[in-house]
Every structure is written in C-alpha cells, then in structure tokens.
Amino acid sequence: MAVAGTQRISTRATGVVGAAILCSRVLGLIREVVFAAMFGASRNMDAFLTAFRAPNMLRDLFAEGALSTAFVTTFSRRIATDGDRSAWELASKVATLTLVFMSAVSLLGVVFAPVLIDILAPGFPAEKAELTVLLTRIMFPFILLVSLAALVMGMLNARDVFGPPAMASAFFNIGSIIGGVTLCYWLDPQPDWWHPHFGERGLVGLSIATLIGGLLQLAVQLPSLRRVGFRFYPDFKWRDPGVRTILGMMGPAMIAASAVQVNVAVNSIFASGLGDFHYALAHSVRLVLLLTIPAAIGLIILAEPIIQLIYQHGRFTHYATIQTAAALRFYAIGLAGYSAVKVLAPAFYALDKRNLPMFVSLASIAVNFSLNWFFTYQLHLGHRGLALSTSLVAITNFFFLYSMMRHYTRRLETGAMLLTVGKLLLAGSVLAVICWLASNFFFMRYPLAPGWQNALVMLATICCGASAFFSAAYLLRVAEVHDLVELVRRRLGHREL
Numbered sequence: 001m002a003v004a005g006t007q008r009i010s011t012r013a014t015g016v017v018g019a020a021i022l023c024s025r026v027l028g029l030i031r032e033v034v035f036a037a038m039f040g041a042s043r044n045m046d047a048f049l050t051a052f053r054a055p056n057m058l059r060d061l062f063a064e065g066a067l068s069t070a071f072v073t074t075f076s077r078r079i080a081t082d083g084d085r086s087a088w089e090l091a092s093k094v095a096t097l098t099l100v101f102m103s104a105v106s107l108l109g110v111v112f113a114p115v116l117i118d119i120l121a122p123g124f125p126a127e128k129a130e131l132t133v134l135l136t137r138i139m140f141p142f143i144l145l146v147s148l149a150a151l152v153m154g155m156l157n158a159r160d161v162f163g164p165p166a167m168a169s170a171f172f173n174i175g176s177i178i179g180g181v182t183l184c185y186w187l188d189p190q191p192d193w194w195h196p197h198f199g200e201r202g203l204v205g206l207s208i209a210t211l212i213g214g215l216l217q218l219a220v221q222l223p224s225l226r227r228v229g230f231r232f233y234p235d236f237k238w239r240d241p242g243v244r245t246i247l248g249m250m251g252p253a254m255i256a257a258s259a260v261q262v263n264v265a266v267n268s269i270f271a272s273g274l275g276d277f278h279y280a281l282a283h284s285v286r287l288v289l290l291l292t293i294p295a296a297i298g299l300i301i302l303a304e305p306i307i308q309l310i311y312q313h314g315r316f317t318h319y320a321t322i323q324t325a326a327a328l329r330f331y332a333i334g335l336a337g338y339s340a341v342k343v344l345a346p347a348f349y350a351l352d353k354r355n356l357p358m359f360v361s362l363a364s365i366a367v368n369f370s371l372n373w374f375f376t377y378q379l380h381l382g383h384r385g386l387a388l389s390t391s392l393v394a395i396t397n398f399f400f401l402y403s404m405m406r407h408y409t410r411r412l413e414t415g416a417m418l419l420t421v422g423k424l425l426l427a428g429s430v431l432a433v434i435c436w437l438a439s440n441f442f443f444m445r446y447p448l449a450p451g452w453q454n455a456l457v458m459l460a461t462i463c464c465g466a467s468a469f470f471s472a473a474y475l476l477r478v479a480e481v482h483d484l485v486e487l488v489r490r491r492l493g494h495r496e497l
Contacts, residue, residue, distance in 0.1 A: 020162075020163055020166030020167045020170065021166055021169075023167065023170050024166070024167065024169040024170040024172075024173060027170050027173035027174060027177070028169075028173050029310065030173070030177060031173045031176055031177050031180075032310070032311070033310050033311065033313075034177055034180070034181065035180065035206065036310075036311045036313070036314070036316050037313045037314040037315075037316070038181075038184060038198055038202070038314065039198060039202070039203075039315065044128075044131070044199065044200065044203060045203075046128075047124075047128055047131045047132040047135060047203060048135055048203045048206055048207065050117070050120055050121045050124075050132050051117075051132045051133075051134075051135035051136040051138075051139055051207065052135075052139055052142075052207075052210065053120055054109065054116050054120065054136060054140065055109065055136075055139055055140050055142045055143040055146075056142075058105070058143045059142070059143055059146045059147075059150075067098065067147060067150055067151060067154070067246075068150045068151070068153060068154045069346050070245075070246045070247075071094060071151060071154045071155075071246055072154040072157060072158050074090070074242050074245050074246050075087055075090060075091065075154065075155065075158045075242075076158045078090050078242055079158065084229065087158075088229065088230055088231070089235065089240075090240060090242040090243070091151075091155055091230060091232075092232055092233055092234075092235040093235045093236075093237060093238060093240050093242075093243050094151065094242075094243060094246060095148070095151055095232055096234050096235050096236060096238075097238055097243065098147050098148060098151055099144075099148065102143055102144040102147045102148075103144055105143060105144075106140050106141045106143060106144045109136070109137075109140035109143070110137045110140050110141075113133045113136040113137045113140070114129075114133050116136060117129055117132045117133050117136060131200055131203070134204070135203060135204070135207045138204065138207040138208060138211070139207045139210050139211065141211060141214075142210055142211055142214045145211070145214035145215055145217065145218050146214050146217065146218075148218050149168060149214070149217045149218040149221065152165070152218065152221045152222065152225050153165035153168065153221065155225060155228070155230060156221065156224055156225060156228065159228045161224055161228060164220065164221055164224040165221055165224075167220070168217045168218075168220055168221050169217060171213070171216040171217055171219075171220045172213035172214060172216060172217040173213065174213070174216065175209065175212040175213030175214075175215070175216040175217075176206075176209050176210055176212070176213035177209075178209075179205075179208065179209030179212040179213065180205060180206045180209035180210075182205075182209075183204075183205030183206070183208055183209055184198050184201075184202040184205040184206065186205065187201040187202065187204055187205045188200075188201035188202040188205065197315075279413070281343070281344070281347050281405070281412065282412050282413040282416065282417060283480070284343050285340050285343055285344065285402075285417065286416070286417055286420050286479070286480050287480050288336070288339045288340050288342075288343050289336055289340065289417075289420065289421060289424060290420075290424060290473070290478065290480045290481065291339075292335045292336040292339045292340075293336055293421075293424045293425065293428055294424070294427075294428055294431050294465075294466070294469045295332075295335060296332045296333065296335040296336060297428045297431050297432050297435070298431065298435055298462070298465060299328060299329070299331075299332035299335070300329050300332045300333070301432060301435040301436055301439055302435050302438070302439055302443075302458070302461070303325040303326075303328045303329045303332070304321065304322065304325040304443070305438075305439060305443040305454065305458065306325070306328070306458070307321045307324045307325045307328060308321045308325075308443075308454070309451070309454045309455060309458055311324065323383065326383075326384050326387075327383050327384055327386075327387040328387075329387075330384050330387035330388040330390075330391055331387045331390065331391060332391075333388065333391040333392075333395075334390060334391025334392065334393070334394035334395055335391075337391070337394040337395035337396075337397065337398040338391075338394035338398075340398045340402075341394060341397050341398050341401060344398065344401045344402060344405060345357040345360075345401060347405060348401075348404075348405070356401075356404055357401065360397055360400050360401055360404075361397075363400070364393050364396065364397050367392075367393055367396060368389055368390070368393045371385075371388075371389035371392055371393065372385065372386060372389045375388055375389055416479075420478060420479070420480070423473060423476040423477075423478050424473060424478065426472070426476060427469050427470075427472035427473040427476060427478070428469060430468045430469060430472045431465045431466075431468060431469040434461060434464055434465040434468055435461060435465055438457060438458075438460075438461040442457050443457070
C-alpha cells in the first residue's frame with residue numbers, strides 16, 4: 001500500500017508540475033520569439049544577455065538551487081517532528097535572513113557591476129561594456145525577488161501544493177513579455193511599429209521588464225501561501241538549529257546548483273517519508289525519460305524547421321537559423337541526461353549525502369574544459385562543439401550520480417529502467433519516421449512556404465508524432481504511460497460524478 005501511495009503521489013505531483021512547467025515553457029518560447037523579432041541576434045542583445053547572466057547565475061546557484069533544496073528538506077522535517085507552528089517560525093526566520101542577505105547581495109552587485117562585467121565579458125568594447133554595466137545594475141535586484149519566490153515555492157511544495165509554485169515562472173514570462181514590449185516602445189519609440197530597430201533604450205525596457213516578471217513570480221504565490229497558514233513577521237533569531245542546518249546544507253548545494261520546480265516537488269516527497277525512497281526515485285527518473293527522450297528525437301530531426309518557424313523573423317536571418325539549429329541538435333543529445341540529473345541530485349540531500357553532487361559538479365568542470373578544448377581546437381566544431389560538450393557532461397554526470405545513488409540505496413530498479421529506455425527508443429523510432437517524413441517531404445521541399453503553412457504542418461507533425469509515440473509506448477506496456485492514463489481516467493471519473 002505504501003508503494004502504491006508513493007506512486008500516486010509521485011505521478012500526481014509530476015503531472016501537475018509538468019503541466020504547469022509546459023505552460024511556462026510555451027510562454028518562455030513566446031518570450032524568445034518576441035525578443036528575437038524585436039532585436040534579432042544583434043550585438044546589443046549580447047549586452048542584455050551578458051548583463052542578465054550574473055543575477056541569473058546566482059538564481060541557479062542560490063535561489064533555485066541551494067536555498068530551495070536545503071529549505072524544503074529542513075522545513076519538511078520540522079513539520080514532521082515539531083509541528084506546523086515551529087515550522088512556520090523557522091520559515092519566518094529564513095525569510096528574514098533571505099531578505100536581508102539578498103538585499104545586500106543586490107546592493108553589492110549594483111556597486112561592483114563594472115568588475116563583474118570585466119570578468120564575464122572582458123572582450124567587450126568600452127561603449128558596449130558601459131551599456132552592459134547599466135543593464136546589470138538595473139537587473140541585479142532580480143536575485144532578491146527570485147530568492148523570495150523560491151523560498152515561497154519551497155514552503156508550498158512542502159505542504160503538497162505544487163500547481164501555483166510551478167505556474168509562477170509562467171507569470172515571470174508574462175511580465176517580461178508585456179512589460180518588455182510596452183517599455184521598449186515607450187522608451188524607444190519607433191517610426192515603423194511592424195519593423196522596429198530598438199537600441200539601448202529598448203534594452204533598458206527589457207531589463208526593467210525582467211524585474212516586473214520577477215515581482216509577478218513572487219506575488220502570484222502569496223495568496224496560496226496565506227491559505228496554507230503562513231503569516232510572515234520579521235524574526236532575526238538566526239541561531240535556530242533549523243537555520244544552521246539550512247546554511248550548512250547550502251554550501252555544497254550552491255556548488256552543485258541543482259534544483260528547479262520538479263526537483264523541489266520530488267525532494268519534498270523524499271523528505272516526508274523515506275520508506276519507499278528507491279522506488280519513488282526510480283519512478284521519477286523513468287517519468288523524466290518518458291518526456292525527454294521523444295522531445296530530444298523531435299528536436300534533433302526538426303531542429304532547422306523549428307528554429308526557422310520560431311525565430312526567423314525580423315532581424316533573425318536564415319544563416320542564424322542554420323547555426324542555431326546546429327547547436328540545438330547537439331544540445332538535444334544531452335536533454336535526457338540533464339533532466340535526469342535534476343531529479344537525482346536533490347535526492348542526495350534527503351540521504352544526508354549532500355557533498356556527492358558537489359564532487360560530481362567539480363569533476364564536470366574539468367571534463368567540460370577538456371571536451372571544449374578538444375571539440376573546439378582539435379575538431380574545429382566551433383559552437384557545435386560547445387553544445388556537444390555540454391550534452392556529454394550532462395550524460396556523464398547522470399551516470400556518476402546514478403551509480404552512486406545505486407550504491408547507497410542498494411537497489412534502484414536498474415533493470416526496469418533499462419527496459420523502459422529500450423521500449424522508449426523503440427517507440428521513438430516511430431516518432432523519428434514521422435518527423436523525418438515531414439522534414440524531407442515538406443520543410444525541405446518548400447523552404448519558402450508561408451509561415452502559417454509551416455506552423456500548421458509543424459503542429460500536425462507534433463500531434464501525430466506524439467500520438468504515435470505514446471500509443472506505441474502504451475502498447476509496449478511502458479508502466480509510466482499506463483500510470484498517466486489511469487490518472488487521467490480517475491480525474492475524468494471524478495468530474496462525471
């Protein structure tokens with residue numbers, strides 16, 4: 001019964017979070033399309049991307065990695081051992097510490113932005129570097145907003161509330177899109193609205209819109225947080241054992257940099273009951289493979305028509321499409337490995353083996369450096385080599401973490417996973433044939449077809465390919481597909497009642 005309960009929780013949580021993340025990714029794609037059409041692959045856009053890199057890197061290393069992983073584990077245990085009131089008191093202490101510390105980090109980022117840009121982009125000309133510094137100073141408070149948002153997400157996930165936190169990133173994209181377009185046209189008016197050529201003022205608008213998106217990402221979660229019983233009050237008693245535990249866990253976690261919304265959901269499951277730990281983890285890995293293997297197949301075969309459909313507008317040229325598609329194919333190779341790592345690594349914190357992901361991450365730096373040197377300077381693959389190196393590092397990290405987790409859990413249903421991978425690859429061959437037919441008999445044959453025709457054929461290809469893949473996987477008795485089908489049937493049955 002415990003195994004069945006864990007399976008239902010894992011499947012339901014993955015389904016809710018997966019649907020929310022899918023919505024967020026669609027909006028993120030729209031955001032990329034809009035910004036690409038407005039700015040293209042221009043050098044000025046490089047300034048914006050570089051300026052966003054510093055706060056975004058801190059988000060990956062701290063807010064959505066170290067903080068959420070350490071907090072969810074400790075907060076869940078506090079609920080189980082000392083009750084809700086003690087857990088909420090701990091939450092107020094951590095929220096106060098986060099507010100104070102990240103405000104100081106934001107201030108330091110604003111002050112030392114020139115130093116950061118010298119490190120991140122030493123080759124920028126003086127004028128471009130000055131613009132990048134300005135954009136960095138505007139966007140650096142983003143880390144404060146997203147840190148608080150990650151903390152709120154952790155509280156909600158620990159209380160088995162997964163939907164609103166996962167949807168929060170969708171509101172970040174909404175704020176970025178609406179705010180970005182509005183501020184670009186307001187700060188940098190264009191004589192031709194349909195063929196804009198935004199300059200530095202437009203990039204300032206995008207930077208401010210990033211803060212708007214971060215604020216929305218935090219704000220949309222607050223009503224749900226209030227409903228589960230949290231009332232914030234400033235608490236500077238940071239000598240609490242729970243606070244010390246969280247800070248102690250955050251050191252290795254910041255190096256490992258390993259948590260997104262799905263990670264937090266999986267981690268809260270682990271922390272709340274470790275009786276069926278190995279089963280829940282193996283089931284989660286197989287669910288990830290079920291989603292990422294067909295996605296990788298489709299991206300590899302349809303890379304160029306996808307990039308052409310999405311990005312080849314305005315100032316984004318056909319040459320940029322070809323080069324971007326080449327990188328996308330190599331990145332797609334590591335998609336399954338990267339996603340599986342995002343499920344595996346937080347599990348080590350639930351086992352109090354938090355140093356192991358850190359060691360793997362450190363080793364991956366050396367592997368990545370070596371592969372980049374080999375692919376770039378020996379094989380002369382250019383940006384394709386960088387993408388391939390990233391994918392191979394992700395796959396290597398997965399094998400290392402999987403081997404270590406298998407050692408500590410004694411069993412991880414390796415046979416079932418290999419069987420699932422084999423079935424998914426077999427089902428993927430059906431998907432590959434459909435994608436290949438669409439690519440060769442339409443996209444390559446009619447490269448100048450109108451955009452609406454390309455979109456219609458792409459949509460039909462995705463629908464047919466996905467239907468064929470999941471039908472084949474169902475016929476091959478892939479357990480996770482049957483779980484999802486059963487979940488849908490139960491939901492429909494409840495609605496009829």
